[in-house]
Amino acid sequence: MARVKLIVSRDDIAAEHHAIFDELAALRGRISGPSTVVLHSPGLARPWNEISEYLHRHSIVEAQHAELAVCATAREKDCSYIWNAHVPLARKAGVSATTIDLVRDRRGVIGMSGPEMAVVQYVRQLVQNNRVESTVFDQLLQAHGPQWLVELTVWIGRYQALAGILNGFDVRPTMAAEELPVVPSAATTVPTPSLRSTPRVEPITRREQVPQAHRAIFDTVAEGRGSVRGPFSILMYSPVLCRRHLDVGTFLRFNSRLEADSHELAIIATAREKDCPYIWAAHAPAARQAGISDAVVSVVRDRRDLAGVPAAERDIVDYTRQLTKRNAVAPVLFDSLHGRHGVPWLVELTCLIGHYGIVAAILNAFEVAPAPDAEQLPLAASTKGT
Known part of the structure; x- marks a missing residue:
């Protein structure tokens, strides 16, 4: 059962927000999935939904590749709701049953077609390791071009964000659904953090x-x-x-209910969990300016235990860590944040983490580095999975 009341009818939302409810309901015939949560912040719901509308209606990523990427992301984020919603779409788009089974069971990519293999490797590396090997990145870039690869990366980041909402608020499929088996992540080697001074594609700055x-x-x-x-x-x-x-x-x-200190703390916690030096360099100084102590910034940066961190700050960092790494949030932590701040605030915190997850995916995949003299985020190569 979901952890908050889901907004599924006009009666669930104030009359002043019926227009946005009707607008979103008209797009898909009803309100379901992440929208039932995000509508607790009606002002956020429209722009938040606009990204999905672009991807589903206008993206140049072919349906077969897009739906495969969504299914692979759902698997890596252990999100049964997205998995059950998109596996039928993946099959309809031409993704083979063999590939779907390999993704579901987190097995190797042998047996997939070449294009499917590259997409699944890209998803797994980006979600698990926050980096993509040059061979995989270059294969997709050369085959499809930069716009396609930017949009594929946003598909992945976007569905990580949606999985965060669904997992965080414990929204599950309402009809008979396939349960994702508990399977360890397939082992992937994290590329050594890049020392490139320029991104993998020419930045558009002029x-x-x-x-x-x-x-x-x-x-x-x-x-x-x-x-x-x-x-x-x-x-x-x-x-x-x-x-x-x-x-x-x-x-x-500019319009979120989050106070500046909570806002910046969530961003740097996301930057740390996503191993994103650019976001860290941009927001660690902003976090201090907003009132986060240097001691707390250091705890976040070094992934240290949160004992001794003030409760309000500890809960935000812990929520970010659990949502990002465990794909679930402990009930006691959710209830603590819910009780302290209310549902709309918690929705906006979750969407903020997801939004900066998309930003991190773009920056990490395309290897956009901060200025050489910027505040550094320590990175180390490792292997995740079993």
């Missing part, structure tokens, strides 16, 4: 790099951020998707 039709989007990003850099310099390969991503970030940055 207006003239963008087609005329999309320069207004470039201008919007530049006006809001001062320049087009970091994740936006990669997301601009898919300008409309970039704009929709920006809209979510703008809401979370």
Whole structure:
């Protein structure tokens, strides 16, 4: 049973928000899945949903590859809701039964077609290890181009974020469903952290790099951020998707219920769990400025035990860690945050973690590094899985 009341009818939401409820219900015939949770923050629900609408209606990633990536992400995030919703779509799109079984059981990729193999390897490496080996990245880049690979990466990041909502709030399929078997992750070697000074594709940082039709989007990003850099310099390969991503970030940055200290603490905790030096360099100073002590920043950076961290801060870091690494949140922790802050706040915290998970996926996959003199996040190569 879900941990909060799910919004499934107009009666579940204040009359002033019926318009957004009706808008989302019209898109798919009903409100279901993550939307039943996100609608607890009606102002976030529209921009949050716009990313999914782009991916499902306009993405250049073919349905076969997109649905395979979603299923592989659902498996890596142990999300039975997404798995059961998308396996039929994957089959319809042409993903073989053999490949679906290999993904479900977390077996090796032998037996998949070459294109399927590359997509599954990309998902597993990015989700498990926060990095992608050059051979896998280059194969997909050469076969499909940068816009396609940017959008595939957002598909993966997006469904990690949706899995976070569903897993965190314990939303399960309502009909007879296939349970994902408990299977250890397939072993994957983490690439040695890159020392590259330039990303894997040319960043889009100048207006003239963008087609005329999309320069207004470039201008919007530049006006809001001062320049087009970091994740936006990669997301601009898919300008409309970039704009929709920006809209979510703008809401979370300026309209969220989270206080500045909680907001920045969640971001640096996500940066740490996602091993993302760029986000860390951008937000560790902001966290201190918002009132997070240097001692707490150090605990997050070094992945140390949270004993001694003030309860309100400890719970945010622990929630981020559990959601990111365990794909589940202990009831006592969920209840603590729920009791202290309420449902809309907790929804926005979960979406913030998911949003920066997408940012980290883009930055890590495309190897966008912070400035050499920026605050460093220690990284180490390792092997995850069994």
